[in-house]
Amino acid sequence: MRLELPVIPLRNTVILPHTTTPVDVGRAKSKRAVEEAMGTDRLIFLVAQRDQEVDDPTPNDLYAWGVQAVVKQAMRLPDGTLQVMVEARARALVDDYIPSQFLRARGEIVTEELPADESVVRVLIEELKESFEKYVANHKSLRLDRYQLEAVKTATDPAVLSDTIAYHATWTVAEKQEILEQSQVETRLKKVLEMLSRDLERFDMDKKVSQRVKDQMDTNQREYYLREQMKAIQKELGGGEDGGGDLDNLREKIENLGMPEAVKTKALKELDRLERMQQGSPESTVARTYLDWLVDVPWIQADPETLEIGHTRQILNEDHYGLQDVKERILEYLAVRQMTQNLEVRNKAPILVLVGPPGVGKTSLGRSIARSMNRKFHRISLGGVRDEAEIRGHRRTYIGAMPGKLIHAMKQVGVINPVILLDEIDKMSTDWRGDPASAMLEVLDPEQNNTFTDHYLDVPYDLSKVFFITTANSLQTIPRPLLDRMEIIEIPGYTNLEKSHIARGYLWPKQVKEAGMDGKVEVTDAAIARVASEYTREAGVRNLERELGKVARKAAKFWLEGAWEGIRTVDAPEVPTYLGIPKFRPDRAENEPQVGAAQGLAWTPVGGTLLTIEVAAVPGKGGLSLTGQLGDVMKESAQAALTYLRAHAQDWSLPEDFHTKYDVHVHVPEGGTPKDGPSAGITITTAIASALTRRPTRMDIAMTGEVTLRGKVLPIGGVKEKLLAAHQAGIRKIVLPKDNEPQLEDLPTEILEGLDIKLVENVGEVLRYLLLPEPVMPPVQPGGENRPQPGA
Template sequence: MTDVQTLPLLSLADTVVLPGMVVPVELDADTRPVVDAARAAADGDTPATLLLAPRLADRYPTYGVIATVEQIGRLPGGAPVAVLRAGDRARIGSGVPGPGAALWVEAEPVEQAAADEAATALAEDYRKVVIAILQRRNAWQVIDNVQRITDPSELADLAGWAPYLSDEQKRELLETPDVEERLTRVLAWAREHFAELEVTEKISEDVREGMDKRQREFLLREQLAAIRKELGEDEPEGADDYRGRVEAADLPDDVRAAALREVGKLERASDQGPEAGWIRTWLDTVLELPWSVRTTDTTDVVAARSVLDADHHGLDDVKDRITEFLAVRARRAERGLEVVGGRGSGAVLALVGPPGVGKTSLGESVAHALGRRFVRVALGGVRDEAEVRGHRRTYVGALPGRIVRAISEAGSMNPVVLLDEIDKVGSDYRGDPAAALLEVLDPAQNHTFRDHYLEVDLDLSDVVFLATANVLESIPDALLDRMEVVTLDGYTEDDKVAIARTHLLPRQLERAALSEDEVVLSGEALRSIAGQYTREAGVRQLERGLARVLRKVATRLASGTEAPVAVGDAELRDYLGRPRFLPETAERTSVPGVATGLAVTGAGGDVLFIEASAMDGERGLHLTGQLGEVMKESATIALSYLRAHGSEHDIDVAPLDRSLHLHVPAGAVPKDGPSAGVTMVTALASLATGRPVRAEVAMTGEVTLNGRVLPIGGVKQKLLAAQRAGATTVFIPQRNEADLDDVPSEVLEALDVRPVADVGEILALALEPVAPAVPDTHRAAGFTAA
């Protein structure tokens, strides 16, 4: 066991000393123990010895090092100093009395155990990391000293000189007598520091390389400028190229003048400034536009109509309008009246209809029929006016608007431009894109369209603009006035079957990698998919149903089923499950107080069931079904009409002098519009008389307080919806009789359409006849149930 020594204690405030270190300590009032120890040693034969320990604020130190006073002298400034050499670790015991003013304590030197293999291996790893760190600092002399140290404990305590270790970390080493544990800690700290050095050096190298590259490029540019100056070519790089390109390009006179002005600015601008880049981008945009490129329209009207008929089924209004456009242009060309860029020579058509009727794909067919190039501009969700008119060139990242980009993409000045989803254009603090489209779509103004980025006139008068929309009411009136509206109201069931057979089925066969020899779909199956598994104005769900059937057929063929696979009406349940849409009009109207109305939604025409109920309570009318203000007013008018004129139609209005509830199902869907008045009158009359509405009857129209039936819109879509729902008799306003000319003949043959001028005509025909007389008890019970 090591003998306990009694030594003066010296606490160092800003230094942690490990064994083997030699440190200078200035002599002042706090280092009195050094002086006392030196004096005590002067009286003996051994060097002055004392105990060094770090000064701790939170606790009393438990470990220190036994140090000897090597020398006492003065610094060049005259301050006294002592040089101390640290020896072994020692545990600090309790204080003991001693001479002088110093604090004397018991110190028990820590015996160092012999290093085992693990400590030796750790020491070698630590040596390698320390040498790698020192090599990055070019400290070769220190590296030699490190390589000469063989004792693992001495090597671990060498970390006391490491500048990257904090005093806390060094104190941990001082208080860790075990060599292996000490080496583990210093090795981990050294590796962390080495990783930080690598990252720092990599960042510094990247920065240095970037600076060197910029300096090299700057030097090369200066040399190139000097060479050009010696050769007499003192123009900035690229300006001469742009001047030649502008002079060689076939540009309008005003555009050429503007481009040459910008080339002059480029010649005077510095290559290092941002303005040169902006000018080059503008010149590239101008030169890429097809100012003088125009495709030749086809003059064969019959061939163009055949192209439209082959690509789309039905849509005669659109096809007629395009054919008329071609016929007029052909006659103008024959008579030499074709003027490029003349006012009003273009066409602006708005294709309005529910989703899936072929509005977007029709644009490509129109371009194909005209022999023009086609480009699509998606406007759904656009809220920034600059998306249409372009950004001012003063903004960073400025670009031309979508119209200019569409012309550049088409590569000609007379393409077919499809403005898709124009009814979904929004507006916010960045402007109103719909207002910016006013000039674009005005045939009398768009021959001088000016984009904010180009700031030169662009002739759009020869562009055929096609706009698509689902809801006409969402388009601003001023913008709608610029366009010729063509309504696509949807397809009949016969149309859907024909489209499926001609267009959808071949496309889905190709996608499913099937041939007509491998699968056979009967006409009854197509009609069932269109009528019982889908209920829509367009054909998207129909195409998805066909795709699902063909995928299952492909699976069966892959499983070993022999071809061809026949799919008839009876087999559809195996492929698509149960039918999803069955006629429900008879079920819904089987009780009094329910009438079937017709409405137009964003997805096309649809049936609307209106239910009325009476109960005891305060007289009044309660409305539910998320109705808009117009429908609420219609309900109030309907009730007032029956209370005032019910006796004229043999209706006892006493049951209506109760608490009434009028409900339109599907309450999660907002409903509004002036076309449910007659339906509400019929539902309330059915409730009052106890006579159900005939199941095959549907109706539409607004009503006045005097019972007049007012005209409504969307007659074609509503009649198509009535046919899909299974109705056979439809009442419409008499003033809408002219709209029947637009309804397909097969629809009119399937429906008994009755124009009416007074709601009394509907009440006389729509309600079921009076039931035969029954005993009073049964009558009372039946009325109460109603």
């Protein structure tokens, strides 16, 4: 029989015949369909949607099979929704939709095919009732009242029974639709029984899983219970017991990371042990953390290097002015890399130590080297490190054990060939926890660091591809075995001309940009030179940058106060307006010859300086007094100078017993500053000789050199800084040891220009060059009859 009826599309449910159920109708077309049915014979088609997300379904969005139902009651809710009570009477095949303001279609009522063998049906009915009773008992979320249960128990019609059970079961829309489309009663009974049996088997499996978990857990460990339940499910499915694919992913990483075979074997063994552990136990956490570290550090991943020397030279010159020795060493390394990249050669990365005072650009140079080579950069600060475990890591037996700084760095950069800067390596110390400097021996030895072993990882790790750069302010505190493994590159400090270049090209543009004064204020070279000489006293440029920053900030204040418009140029005389009274007085040489004085040159951590030696010879018993906070080495130089003059008294017209009649007092001004070193030997000798012979010393000549008892002049260090100090003080004549002549070739042209350098081998040459031929008064006499007047 065919009927033409309104259609209500159903979402998330399938209504079966022989059931009565409420349906909430909220869509406008469906409401009109209900109203149409209520106005006629109350008959309607109920058809399920294929896609539950479609709000305005078309005939193509609906199943062909549905039910013919009668609307028993319709009630409008406060939100406008219609709650309709429908009684499904028969299956219907809806196949001909009619255009309308709502869904309307023609459908045919499907006649059910009754079973031929009633005995088979009776057996199926009994099995179905028994299975459904078990289903209800095991399904905690299925709640049926006693009337509904009684209706199932007393049902004798196989068609009604199968539809009623399928309606109550918590199956999917597709599964219930499959039951609806089955018109043969016997086949439908078997299908419903099959689906119930499937669910009962699943319930039984869940019970087994739950029981297995409960047998393995403590009643108070709720979290542990959930993990074990997952493990049991995996076991029943034939999988592993790792509670998911997490450990499988970890195993895959270990297999594919390119670890050495020994490391891979150890990692897989640890992973097997982890899989046997109880999840959440402290041991499993330790094992998992260890494996995570093994897979997080790089083993074969490397950045492609830039081996083009011209490009590298350009970047180094862009970032740093000067520092030619360092740049040449980097270029030499890259040249070797480029020449051997196609050969079977294990190219060892150099290990450089950049030694110099603060502020000369040691740390920033490391970043530039990494950028020029297209490598990742990482800085490790070693200042104050006193625990060996910070280098090698802690053994895993300790609670909270972690790898050392080097493995941390390798994990962070993610490649095996970074540039690692070991900053302030001279400031490591030792205590009862070990000696980190000794731990660094393996790291910085190119013959050993390809098998560096961190205590935590406990497997060899290759550091040979790492380009290590270390920095230090002094080599004195670096242990000799450690220093022996590094190439020393000294960065002695910048000349004033270099400081001016750096300030002009790097520091000043940065400071005016940070102050927002770019294009509004400039400084002259003379102003920069004055800032460098009168407001800073350093070998580097850190304080110079700070003072230029003050100039830029003060200029910003003046600008906002309307002090000027356009571009303002700060010249040298205006510098105190921005920075206040000068903090330092530049060295100025004396021009007039002096008795009992000599002009020396000294090296300090912030550069060279003039060192004036004053000597007075007074009647006494031959004592030697030393003042000016002199160190032991300098005191010994004074003693050696006096002994030399005693041994050569006749050569300089001195009485042989002067040392028993006169006390010699050696003083170095600026007594608040400690002074030490052997390079003042010839200066002290000259000053003592001048005081005893009364012959004035030329103060327009500066000198430096160590003296021996035989009068030999030995070489000294810090030539560049000392010559620069003399040049800045206006001194143009210098006395240097003959053995320092090769070092003059490495000095910048701006230092050597205008200097008259005399190279000497013995003290006699020095005294003949420095002492004027005629004394201003008679020299000391035996018995001390005359009292000398130093400086007269």
